[in-house]
Amino acid sequence: MNNIGLSIITPVFNTGAVMQETIDSVLNQIPFNSTEVPSYELIIVDDHSTDPLTLSMLEQTALTYPDIKVIKNSHNKGVSGARNTGIDVAGGEWLIFLDSDDIIYPQSLSYRWKNILEFTNATWFSAPHDLLVNNKIEVQELQKSSPVMFNALRKSTELKCDVKLIENPIAFFTQYCFISPISTSVKRSAIIKAGGFNEKLKRTEDTELWLKLGLNNQLHYLPEKGGIYRIVPGSLSNSGNSSFWHADIMLKGLIKQDVFAAYRHQLRAMLKLTLTDYCYTFQKQGKKHEQRKWSLTLVRYFPLNLKSWKMLVSALLFS
16 A cells, blocks of 8 residues: 655756755655654656766665665656656655755655645645755745735735635736745646646746646645755856746747636736846847847737837847
8 A cells, every 4th residue: 555645756967966965855854843754755867867976876875775766767858857757656645846956954844744634625835945055045035035926925815824825826826936846745646637847848847837737726835945946057047047038938838728718818918028028138138139039029929019119129229
């Protein structure tokens, strides 16, 4: 009989330098108040790593910790494909996505489990997280870093112990897409119904999944932080490009889907914001060719919007 409560899915690609910290953060879990650490499995999916250090550590992990599942993809599938590989073999009813350079806090699993036991009808939890920048933890206080989103959350339905119920996640996410995989726990059945992660997307694959989950699931937002998200120099998330990078591809795909017909207005508003951000980003960087390209795209999708034309004129006049 399967008694695994949580399956933690960790995709790995050449992250041997920091991967042990991630593994240790899982192995060193402790109870939260009266809630014990639940039964769990750690599934490490090697996405065809080539780095000798990573390969050596993966081999050593499999030998040292026989309870950890180490699975190897036959080719590099990207983070979405690696997570989907983990989903396929997961034995737990609930899934957690922990990237191999991130860290969960010591009471993270027991705290999540406490809320899973308490909110028996829930299918989806998320929570805040902190950042790790240049090996220093930057504590993220939502009230200061995102006051608009903080006030929006305050208006959500209040449940026990400051847990917030977001009844319409899609409408919320098109304005404030604020959750990350590290602090998110989802029922495996809900993930499968939503179709898993989109392997065609290089980025924003998690945002797309949250939007798809929002079609059929309410979100329980927990007050306690789930972990630490590492900002890696040179990574996509720290490349100096727009924070919305690749979101246009994701949004255009969702807008075409009939299941999102009721939300097309919100998704188009999010697309307009994304394209406008691209224009400003490349204007700031002095990349006139890219600024013209995205200004033209903005006008093509939103020809009746005056700001679109102003962006295009600016790009043409100052090139």
